[in-house]
Amino acid sequence: MNIIPYERKVFYYETDRMGIVHHSNYIRWMEEARIDFLKQIGLPYDGIEREGILIPVLAVAAEYKKPFRFGDSFRIELRLVEFSGIKFTIKYEIYKRETEELCATGQSQHAFVDERMMPVRLRKEYPRIYEGLMNRLEKKE
Secondary structure (H helix, E strand, O other): OOOOOEEEEOOHHHEOOOOEEOOHHHHHHHHHHHHHHHHHOOOOHHHHHHOOOEOOEEEEEEEEOOOOEOOOEEEEEEEEEEEOOOEEEEEEEEEEOOOOEEEEEEEEEEEOEOOOOOEOOHHHHOHHHHHHHHOOEOOOO
C-alpha cells in the first residue's frame, strides 16, 4: 500500500503580519502529516493511546526554503527513516502544490512510552504496532 501524501491549504490564521506562514505552523503540519501517516498504515493515534501508549516528541527541526502564504496548497511527503522498537525518526518534505517547489524540510524523533513515561518495547509487548512500523521503515541502501 502506498502512502498518500498529506495535503491541505494554508489557513489565514497561520500567517503573520508579513503575510507568510509563521514558522511554528510547519511543526504543526508535520504533526498532522504524522498522525495521517499512522492512520494510513493501520495504526491510528487514538487507537495507540487506547492501548496505553504515548508518543512524545523527543526532538524536532525544520528548515525553511520558500514561504507559504494564505490560500497556498501544500503537500507533505514523509518517510520513516529510523525505528528501534522504542524510538523512531521521521523526515518530512513540504511542497507547494501549485509549483511543486520544495519549500521546507523537517525531522522529528519520538519514543513509545507508557503512562508513567517509561519506554515501551513494542516488539515484545505490542507486536502488531512493531510490525506495522517495521514494514514502513525506509530501507537503507
